[in-house]
Amino acid sequence: MRRSSAASKSLILAAARERFAADGYERATVRAIAADAGIDPSMVMRYFGSKERLFAAACEVDLALPDPLTVPRGEVGSALVEAFLSRWEGDETLQILLRTGCTHASVAERMRSIFVTQLVPVAAAFTGDASEAEKRAGLASSQILGVALCRFVLEFPPVKAMSRQELVAWVGPTIQRYLVGDAALDARCGVRSWEA
Amino acid sequence: MRRSSAASKSLILAAARERFAADGYERATVRAIAADAGIDPSMVMRYFGSKERLFAAACEVDLALPDPLTVPRGEVGSALVEAFLSRWEGDETLQILLRTGCTHASVAERMRSIFVTQLVPVAAAFTGDASEAEKRAGLASSQILGVALCRFVLEFPPVKAMSRQELVAWVGPTIQRYLVGDAALDARCGVRSWEA
DNA sequence: GTCTATAATTCGATAGAC
DNA sequence: GTCTATCGAATTATAGAC
Numbered sequence: 525m526r527r528s529s530a531a532s533k534s535l536i537l538a539a540a541r542e543r544f545a546a547d548g549y550e551r552a553t554v555r556a557i558a559a560d561a562g563i564d565p566s567m568v569m570r571y572f573g574s575k576e577r578l579f580a581a582a583c584e585v586d587l588a589l590p591d592p593l594t595v596p597r598g599e600v601g602s603a604l605v606e607a608f609l610s611r612w613e614g615d616e617t618l619q620i621l622l623r624t625g626c627t628h629a630s631v632a633e634r635m636r637s638i639f640v641t642q643l644v645p646v647a648a649a650f651t652g653d654a655s656e657a658e659k660r661a662g663l664a665s666s667q668i669l670g671v672a673l674c675r676f677v678l679e680f681p682p683v684k685a686m687s688r689q690e691l692v693a694w695v696g697p698t699i700q701r702y703l704v705g706d707a708a709l710d711a712r713c714g715v716r717s718w719e720a
Numbered sequence: 721m722r723r724s725s726a727a728s729k730s731l732i733l734a735a736a737r738e739r740f741a742a743d744g745y746e747r748a749t750v751r752a753i754a755a756d757a758g759i760d761p762s763m764v765m766r767y768f769g770s771k772e773r774l775f776a777a778a779c780e781v782d783l784a785l786p787d788p789l790t791v792p793r794g795e796v797g798s799a800l801v802e803a804f805l806s807r808w809e810g811d812e813t814l815q816i817l818l819r820t821g822c823t824h825a826s827v828a829e830r831m832r833s834i835f836v837t838q839l840v841p842v843a844a845a846f847t848g849d850a851s852e853a854e855k856r857a858g859l860a861s862s863q864i865l866g867v868a869l870c871r872f873v874l875e876f877p878p879v880k881a882m883s884r885q886e887l888v889a890w891v892g893p894t895i896q897r898y899l900v901g902d903a904a905l906d907a908r909c910g911v912r913s914w915e916a
Numbered sequence: 917g918t919c920t921a922t923a924a925t926t927c928g929a930t931a932g933a934c
Numbered sequence: 935g936t937c938t939a940t941c942g943a944a945t946t947a948t949a950g951a952c
Contacts, residue, residue: 721936
């Protein structure tokens with residue numbers, strides 16, 4: 525069959541994203557990717573140079589979260605959870621990063637930079653202390669990535685089965701507390717204060 | 721060098737755990753594991769039969785969490801977080817499971833069964849509804865695994881740097897709310913109720 | 917642009933000497 | 935129990951015909 529260069533590249537990229545997301549870096553062979561795309565394996569090398577560069581192209585991402593500061597202060601947590609879930613279901617990029625980041629240091633480094641640059645500014649809007657903002661962003665990341673892990677990667681049945689609305693209702697307050705919560709509120713609810 | 725059979729097996733197993741934990745299944749080659757153990761690669765096959773069975777032996781685990789029902793009801797969350805962190809730092813088994821579970825369905829299935837059988841009973845102690853217990857256990861799993869992911873696997877700087885005490889203080893209340901929280905308490909704190 | 921053929925590695929696994 | 939030698943399969947990557 526005869527295709528345009530751009531069309532082939534696009535087909536390969538789509539197949540690569542699926543394979544990398546499902547199998548990780550090693551088991552997603554260029555042969556399998558090429559077969560999925562209905563294209564000869566040598567074309568993959570021709571267009572992308574190497575498997576490594578194909579991978580880099582397959583997981584380019586711009587999180588592009590909506591600015592949480594534009595939503596009412598009390599709903600920052602819910603808004604963030606909602607935005608992340610949408611982003612996650614939009615394409616396979618984040619799934620690739622999470623799956624391969626667990627075994628490849630360079631991908632883990634990329635995850636770090638993405639989440640730090642995206643979430644730290646949000647947390648920084650609610651505190652003057654830069655180090656505390658990093659902590660809060662880290663905690664929020666842990667819960668958000670944990671949900672993604674259990675829902676989309678490990679597929680824990682109850683987490684996978686929950687509706688998005690239900691998930692936001694449960695997890696939103698957690699993120700809210702991590703990002704903008706204060707010790708006084710916790711104390712009023714009988715929650716152990718986290719400050720010495 | 722001349723060793724006993726048991727000593728060699730033990731050396732291989734220790735090296736395998738390290739490699740699997742650091743590199744995942746594919747990149748942890750039996751050659752590399754054997755080299756780490758200072759043993760010939762063929763001995764690995766002799767003792768374990770195949771790489772797959774070596775892996776199975778390397779990630780056998782018994783979570784053996786302390787029964788959270790023996791602690792005061794208000795500290796169930798903190799106790800669980802504390803226990804998980806200790807367990808995680810104890811050996812590399814859970815790290816192997818999490819790292820490889822992201823790309824190997826059979827390992828993911830094992831993660832599911834471990835966390836379901838360990839956490840669902842805890843959640844079930846606080847509700848009569850079996851389906852709700854599964855949900856709560858799933859939510860708790862998401863936060864606990866998310867912390868493990870960010871602290872030990874992806875190594876997000878702020879999460880990695882936090883003291884265990886600080887981490888328990890932040891995350892404990894989250895687990896507490898997931899496992900034994902009620903909507904009324906949330907409402908009193910100005911948190912959006914999660915029930916329709 | 918597409919494909920065949922193949923080079924160059926690397927891996928898991930086996931056979932057999934000592 | 936240990937090691938050398940090697941097989942057979944799979945992988946990335948390249949060269950070159952059409």
